[in-house]
């Protein structure tokens with residue numbers, strides 16, 4: 001296939017500090033252009049970040065090798081203090097090799113805190129698009145943070161308009177909470193490649209490349225550093241540790257998980273401690289955003305006990321067994337220790353599955369979510385209460401609808417609000433929504449809001465309060481819908497729970 005490109009100024013970004021970022025678009029052909037998968041950055045610290053790209057002149061080649069030769073390719077990179085690259089503050093050269101599908105991860109350090117930077121790569125004699133990233137603020141400072149979070153971007157279900165609108169928001173930081181890709185061979189608005197359920201390293205590479213070849217997704221990566229965690233579909237629906245959903249298609253799941261984790265690492269702006277080792281990858285980690293916020297990013301797939309009572313929506317006493325765990329013991333202890341440090345005003349827990357209790361009218365609960373691991377949830381809640389964390393916000397994906405909930409000390413007695421949960425809808429998964437749906441119910445009085453439309457959540461966090469906007473687009477099966485706010489809340493520091501603005 002030939003990829004067509006040109007660059008243009010995205011009008012709505014002009015004047016917002018991202019004015020000269022140009023985005024790739026369709027037109028003109030160039031078979032030697034290696035930046036068909038865009039550029040990205042991530043993992044910001046007070047003195048640096050990761051820069052990412054993956055070279056691919058033929059990104060959808062079904063061998064997963066992107067049309068690249070079996071020889072290392074030199075890649076130069078630059079970081080500048082301005083968008084014109086007048087003041088280059090860091091630069092270097094790395095080798096992109098076939099063993100990692102010609103992906104590039106550059107860990108830049110030693111830069112001043114709390115400011116934007118611009119970066120680019122050069123390979124095959126061509127320049128990449130320019131990305132904008134930033135360093136986290138220094139500890140001791142708490143400038144306002146505009147952060148967006150998203151999840152669940154099933155490619156076949158629709159267009160990535162919500163990713164484009166995220167780029168236009170000009171955020172400081174983007175979190176992706178999982179289901180960045182889906183493993184099925186689905187057809188729909190756009191068809192998945194390969195056309196079957198993916199199981200091999202080549203398959204996972206092609207699928208990631210297909211998603212990353214999307215210009216709306218590339219735009220979202222280009223405007224801000226991302227912090228990513230996975231859910232299940234980066235490997236297989238509802239897997240738990242090394243327990244599969246079912247046995248279809250057959251195969252060695254350990255090898256499949258290793259392939260999926262390797263492809264995930266190759267395509268994400270992650271640091272070297274997140275490099276995979278066989279079927280394992282250390283994804284849970286903490287990031288500090290000055291004295292304003294600490295991000296505790298969880299992995300609720302790799303270490304979990306198998307879903308109770310055969311998974312599904314059940315009324316299942318086994319779900320309350322204290323021996324069951326969603327995080328695994330090591331991650332639970334790590335999280336409790338980190339919360340106990342109270343490193344910043346806000347403790348933001350980025351994770352995958354619905355945290356607060358959510359009953360159906362028949363009294364059933366999701367065995368794949370925290371409701372299927374209630375003792376683990378109670379240990380965490382008790383831990384953060386004991387440590388005096390009064391500004392804990394759980395950020396969630398997975399369920400393809402917006403939700404907002406108060407986290408209760410006891411969900412039955414509804415005694416005391418001890419935290420807040422914000423659940424983002426999907427980017428596309430589920431297709432066009434239905435604004436008239438209302439999933440709130442008197443059986444869940446702590447659950448305040450539900451909206452069945454696609455989109456993302458925008459937060460602006462300050463030392464005193466966080467404002468929250470649930471952003472939605474009416475359709476994703478038709479391109480280029482505008483974004484609007486379906487609901488807003490305020491969360492006061494030190495006073496957990498949702499307030500009307």
Ligand SMILES: [Fe+2]
Nearest residue numbers: 152179398429
């Ligand atoms: Fe999903």
